[in-house]
Amino acid sequence: MSSQQLEARIPADKLGQRLDAVLAELFSDYSRSRIQDWIKAGKVALDGQLQSKPNMKVLGGEKVVLQAEIEEEIEYQAQDIPLDIVYEDADILVINKPAGLVVHPGAGNPDGTLLNALLYHDERLREVPRAGIVHRLDKETTGLMVVAKTVPAQTHLVEQLQRHAVERVYDAIVVGRMISGGTINKPIGRHPTDRKRMAVIATGGGKPAVSHYRVLERFREHTHVRVQLETGRTHQIRVHMSYLGFPLVGDPVYGGRLRIPQQMLPEFADFLRGFKRQALHAGQLSLTHPVSGKVMKWKAPMPDDMLALIDVLRDDMDDFHAMQDDLGYDDYDYDDGVEVEWVTDADIPQE
Template structure:
């Protein structure tokens, strides 16, 4: 447990305002929820008197003392697991997570996670709740994640995520021939009968919005780019499946494997053997918690997804060549390689 004594004087113009709201302004390095917990625990005094109700109305000009205590991540073991660090400074880490790496220990994954790796490579991060992890990627989703190296940075990053100010853009390969891009705004919540799954729910779900555009079409599949406006569990996987275009290899929402007619056997075998959702968090943009500057990172897709795209392209070319021979030079199949469409609903989404 690490602790810090924070002192301040409540401004006179705050008279009549809630104690938790005033302290959240005075000690902005900590979230309002955390401050509320400290108030309830009796760790806040006004003129030497403890107040345990977050909604207590202040009078103004009181002397406030806050004993800020942060629980260390002592229950988890530090493990020497490699981390691909894309960027690092005193406040944040940006990591390119590999597919197969679980982010946080849980049922079925007590260790061997990104959190265990962070505790090994950054000993001081033990003093930050959840070892600085502020958002997650599914086990078999690869790509960019930001991690806070201290509590103030964590607080600021969580606020950005809550305000939807962190930009996250994903590359995905879906089953089916998607005609055009668009936006899907459908609430997502826990599946009513299968607690391991998420689902689009008309009642009880949390709002979720995904913007998507078509990058490239293949015979029976489509490469898309998705920008998240919200960050619900399994959001892209659930939204794409709801639209009828589940991700290739998704073991939960993928449905039936689709092999294009007359596909070469080695190509078909690769498709059958692709056992993780074809999803990669390729772009991340945020406001630095200390400097206030906008920062952006990009990483290319991992080799397995790049090879999958090459196979689908080669299959397209082989099929076109075969049809060309069958029809003695007359090709009745229209093929437009690398189709790009604009974002269709959100004018503020940056173009590449």
């Protein structure tokens, strides 16, 4: 546990305002919820008197002493796990996460996670809750993540995420030939019968979730789309795309049955069958630096497996067009048959 004593004088114009609200303004490096916890724990004194009620009204002019205590992540061990660091300064760290790396220890993954790697990279991250992690990517999703290196930086980044001021843009390869882009605004919550999954919840219980998507390239039975998140719900892109009928290639949870285009060459079909993770990459990240106030933006190219997937789908389309030309066909109906019929996930509630 690390501790720091903070002192200030409550301005006279704060008469009648809540204690927690005033302290959140005076000590803006810390969140209001954290300050509330400190008040309840008896870590705040006004004119020498300990306080315990966050909603008490201040008079103005009181001297406040706050004993800020931050729990260290002593239960997690530092592990020498390579990190692809895109950017680092005294306040933040931006990494390009590979597929297969779990972000935070949990059931089935007690170690070997990004958190363990961060503690090895910088032991001072033990002083920051969750080693500075402010958002997550699924285990098999690749791409950019920002990590806070100090408590004040973490507070500011969380606040940006809460007001949707952090721009996160993803590349995804979906099953099906999407005609155009759009926006899906459907709440997401726990699946009503499978608590390990998420789902679009049509009638209450879900949290607001908004995804904007546009088509980058169409193939015979697949589409390369770019998705910008307005919110950040668990599995949001995977759930929203599946709800639309365009699940991600390789998604083991929301993907349904494999779809192989008609007359695809065996080597191309084998590649599709062997793509065992959701084809999703967080390729762009933009935010306001928590200390300098400068708007910063990073990009990370798609990983080799997704680039190879796109190459296979392009080659398949070229090969099929060449075959149609040889047979004398002028055009091809892209919605024609497939070897395995696509089945929409019937468990996801529909409106």
